[in-house]
Amino acid sequence: MKIRRYFRGSGRVLAFVFVASVIWLLFDMAALRISISDANSQLLKERVVKEREAVRQRATRVTHVAFEHPVQKVDAGGGEGVQSLDEVAQVYRRQHRKQGGDQKQGLVGRSNALRSVAPKQDAPQKDRLPAKKAVDLQANGERTQAEKVAVKATLPGVVSNATKVTPGARDEKHAPLPPSKNNLHNVGVTVQATLESGDPKAKEKVEFEPKAMSPKPESHVKAVATRAAKAPAKPKDVEARKEKADETLPGGDPNGAEEPPKPEDGVAKDVETRKEKADETLAGDDPNGAEEPAKPAAEPGLRQGAAPVGNSSAAVTRKPGVHRVYSLDVTHAPRKANAVGQFGQAAAVPHGKEDESKKRWDEGHFNVYLSDQIPLDRAIPDTRPQTCGENLVHDDLPTTSVIFCFVDEVWSTLLRSVHSVLNRSPPHLLKEIILVDDCSTKDYLKKQLDDYMSQFPKVRIVRLKEREGLIRARLAGAAIAKGEVLTFLDSHIECNVGWLEPLLDRVYLDRKKVACPVIEVINDKDMSYVLVDNFQRGIFKWPLVFGWSTLTDEQIKKNNMTVSDPIRCPVMAGGLFSIDKKYFYELGAYDPGLDVWGGENMEISFKIWMCGGEIEIIPCSRVGHIFRGQNPYKFPKDRQKTVERNLARVAEVWLDEYKDLFYGHGYHHLLDKSVIDIGNLTEQVELRKKLKCRSFKWYLDNVYPDMDTPLVKAEGLIFNRGLRKCLTVQKGSLSFETCDLSKQSQHFNYTWTRHIRQQDLCVAPQGQQRGLTLDLCGKAKPSLRWFHKSSTPDLGEHILSESTLDRLCLEAGLIGAAIHLKDCEPNNAFQKWQFTHYYVQ
Known part of the structure; x- marks a missing residue:
């Protein structure tokens, strides 16, 4: 209620x-x-x-499988997302066929006689391999906006004078850039059919028409723009150039694109200035960086220089002088997708052929049986960094003579090497291929080779009457070369797409630059193509042993390096490089006193750096190489003695006081000239003086500063643990006194040649009484050598005489200043010595 x-x-x-x-x-x-x-x-x-x-x-980027440093395996077939080799072949053909138009390398006349293939930019997703694949069949695939903003200035310490053409250098090297009427824009280049043709005289024509593409790093743009920058721009044109540069350089993109670093020389101090300079070199690119390709000029119904329908940007007037690197890959017929080793894949020996494969191994010390099964023009993955496909090179690059030296090389390997050069080199740059036969004994390398190569007019064969060795064979090839640049290659390689132009462009920019490709690996067992880690450079370790080393993260970050930047190389591998021919002879070529093989890469590397040149590894140039576990060739003389003799010549001419480090790392026996005659060095010493070459210390300080090179192994006072005093020199004899760092008479060096030395005097045994004396130092005297810190662990602090048959150690006397040799006793404190400073333990 x-x-x-x-x-x-x-x-x-x-x-x-x-x-x-x-x-x-x-x-x-x-x-x-x-x-x-x-x-x-x-x-x-x-x-x-x-x-x-x-x-x-x-999915468009190169993905490296985590293999052990320094090489990484390229997997070109099978695996997740790719069902068969047919699919890999279809992807390869689709990408390269489309990019063939974009590069304006269209086929003229016949459709199947030659196939010009190159990676396609912005290919459809269905044409791409899965993201997990390590093979790079589309190195120039779709990129993000941030990746396109790659206007990097090369900083000192990475590549000195990377792209600068010094005043007068152009006149000294090559002719200036030609006017547009002589440019490749208006020139049709004839390509010789390079593979198994029935008619040796048959030729197919390919027409090249370079066009301006997205710019490469600004360090290159500055050098390319040198000519255009001389003419002052009109003020009214500045804004137009800025607008044009905005289309070609996405440097002002607010979507997180990285700000390019400022060059130290002040040529371009901000983004706007870079845009102006870039437009003086490049014009007419589509803002999206993927301009619709123009049809070949020779196509019926299209007049020279006219833009095809639907291609508005092609009609824009372009500045002559540069073009994007060609990605040629010519084949005589459509590639067989299922061919053994196709696309750089690993090949397998068929069941029942294992014994034959093993028997043929010694022919080349690699799998010769599989090499013979692989096509001579097989496709290999484009392993270049992504930006390399968009890099710009000059139209008027110098021509080159490619020189192969061989002796008893495997037939299929030699031919594959030659075909890779013919198929993937712009014909107008390839002056000739010179094959130098160093007196081979195989019958197939005589008339059969002559008959095969007769179908290629650019191939010349030079036969030496007696075995001269690699070094003199190269000199023989260089002597008859007609190209402006000499390119030396080994006879068991495969050149990758776009390999040649980046090398020639570096030589063009500075004739004293020696350009080397990145040397990738062709597996000696399964013939697969293996790519290497980035930022590799050639170095040496004592005693002048060549090796590879990766730049540290600190070095890369300090110099703001990208994967496509040239890398300063202290020592080149020696087998693959390009050098200006005139400069090669100005340097004296190779030392003619070097025999057969060994040490020539050290000699020419030191000579280049110390005499005003530079060596660079060019990441945008890639060449595969078969690395064998054993050299299959016979040396006219003892191999070890030949290499030792060559290295000793290099040490005596180029290492100055640091040659003791060479001898001290296992070559003490070479100090005795009666053991081995290294020949007359007068001409080489005079050549170094004539060229006004720098010292080896300069080389270590400026080219290879991270090399640890102490001149002595130990130095300072020599303290005796038992006597508690230090060794001294008084009135020309040895004695002991209280240790005093201020007294020079107590300072000694323990050298790499194992001398205990004070100025010009060395400690030496005396007579049968096991006494000690001081003698004038002579490197060839075994009696002056002492072991310290290098003998058995229990005698690590002892000083042992090397000259006596018995194991005798230096011992301080118990009474007075006596010092003599006695039988070694591990626990005897009077036989234990210590230097003030040790540089090598």
Whole structure:
């Protein structure tokens, strides 16, 4: 009853308001939940779209499988996402066929006689290999906006004078850039059919028409723009050039694109200036960096220089002088996707052929049987960094003579080497290929080789009448070369696409630069193509042993390096490099006193650096090489003695006082000239003086500063633990006195040649009484050599005589200043010695 009364009158109104409020709150909560759900759904959709885009972008990049340093395996077939070799072949052909138009390397006349293939930019997703694949069949694939902003200035310490053409250097090297009417834009270049042709005289023509593409790093743009920068720009044209540069250089993109570093020389101090300079060199690119390719000029119905329908940007007037690197890969017929080793894949010996494969191994010390099964023009993955496909090179690059030296080389390997050069080199740059036969004994390398190579007019064969060795064979090839640049290659290689132009461009920019390709690996067992880690350079360790070393993260970061920047190389491998021919002879070529093989890479490397040149590894040039565990060739003389003799010549001419480090690392016996005659060095010493070459210390300080090269192994006072005194020289004899660092008479060096030396005097045994004396130092005297810190562990602190047959140690006398030799006793404190400073333990 009380409740009923409460709801009468005003109470009913309150109850109604309460119920209405609850209902309204429930509706409001429902609406809010729906709104949140819609927002979450939209965010989820955006996230999915971003993840798909990221996956699509990663699919276009080169993915390295984590193999042990320094090489990484390239897997070109099978695996997740690729069902068969046919699919790999289809991807390879689709990508290269499309990019063939973009590069304006269209086929003229016949469709199947020659196939010009190159990676395609912005290829459809279905044409790409999965992101997990390590093979790079599309090195120039789709890139993010940030990746396109790659206008990097090369800093000192990475590549000195990387792209600067010094005043007068152009006149000294090559002719200036020609006017546009003589440019490759208007020239059709004839390509000789390079593979198994029935008619040796048959030729197919390919027309090249370079065009301006997206710019390479600014360090290159500055050198390319040197000519254009001489003419002052009109003020009214500045804004137009800025707008044009905005289309070609996405440097001002607000979407997180990295700001390019400022060059130290002040040529371009900000983004706007870089845009102006870039436009003086490049013009007419589509803002998206993927301009629709123009049809070949020779196509019927299209006049010279006219833009095809649907290609508005092609009609824009371009500055002559540069073009994108060609990605040639010519084949006589459509490639067989299922051929053994195709696309750089690992090959397998068929069942039942294992014995034959083993028997033929010694022919080349690699799998000769598999090499013979692989096509001579097999495709290999384009392993260059992504930006290399967009790099610009000069139109008027010098021509080159490619020189192969061989002796008893495997037939299929030699031919594959030659075909890779013919198929992947711009014909107008390839002057000739010179094959120097160093007196081979195999019958197939005589008339059969002559007959085969007769179908290629650019191939010349030189036969030496007697075995001269690699060094003199190269000199013989260089002597008859007609190209402006000499390119030396080993006879068991495969050149990758776009390999030649980056090398020639570096030599063009500075004739004293020696350019080396990145040497990748062709596996000696399964003939697969293996790519190497980035930032590799050639170095040496004592005693002049060549090796590879990776730049540290600190060095890369300090110099702001990218994967496509040239790398300063203290020592080149020696087998693969390009050098200006005139400069090669100005340097004296190779030392003619070097025999056969060994040490020639050290000699020419030191000579180049110390006499004003530079050696660079060019990451955008890639060449595969078969590395064998054993050299299959016979040396006219003892191999070890030949290499030792060559290295000793290099040490005596180029290492100055550091030659002791060479001898001290296992070559003490070479100090005795009666053991081995290294020949007359007069001409080489005079050549070094004539060229005004720097010292080896300069080389270590400026070219290879991270090399640890102490001149002595230990120095300072020589403290005797038992006597608690130090060795000293008094009136020309040895004695002891209280240790005093200020006295020069107590300072000794323990040298790399194992001498205990003070100035020109060395500690030496005396007579049968086992006494000690001081004698004039002579490196060839075994009696002056002492072992310290290099003998058995229990005698680590002892000083042992090397000249005595018995194991005798230096001992301080108990009374007076006596010092003599006695039988070694591990626990005798009077036989334990310590220098003040040790540089090598």
